[in-house]
Amino acid sequence: MKKLITIAAAILLTNMGIAQETKGTFYGQKFEQGRSMDVAQFSAAINATDKLKDIRVTGTIEQVCQSAGCWVRLNNPNGESIFVKFKDHFTIPKDLAGATVVVYGNASKKTVSVADQKHFAEDAGKSADEIAKITKPKDEVRIDASGILIQ
Secondary structure, eight states: OHHHHHHHHHHHHHHHHHHHHTOSEEEESOOOOOOOEEHHHHHHHHHTSSEEEEEEEEEEEEEEOTTTSOEEEEOOTTSSOEEEEEGGGOOOOTTOTTOEEEEEEEEEEEEEOHHHHHHHHHHTTOOHHHHHTOOSOEEEEEEEEEEEEEO
C-alpha cells in the first residue's frame, strides 16, 4: 500500500511539473517549449546564415496587426524589430502589445516589396503620410510562425 501511495504521489508531482511548464495560451500549432533563444540571440544566429528552421524565440510584442491580428513585431533592443507572420493564417487578439511570447517556426531573410510594406503599415494603423514615405523594397528578417505561446 505504501508503494502504491508513493507511486501515485510521484505521478501527481510529475504531472504538476508538466502543467507548470506550459503556462500560457497557444495560438496556431502547439509546440514543445524546449530551449528558446531571446531576440538578441536570434538576431546573431540569423545574421550568420540565411535560414533557421524549427526555432523558438522568446520576446516582447511591440506591435500587433490591428486589422486581423495576423502578425506581430517583436521588440529588438539591438536594432530593427523582428517581423513574425503567422503561417496558415491563424490570428491572435489585437491587444497583446507588451506581452511576453514564445514563437515557433522558421526564419529567413526576405526582401519586402513596397506594396507589402504599405499593406503592413495600413494593418498597423500608420498614417497616410507615413505610408506615402514607403518608396523602396526593404530587406528584413522574418519568422514564419506555425505557433505562438502567450505567457
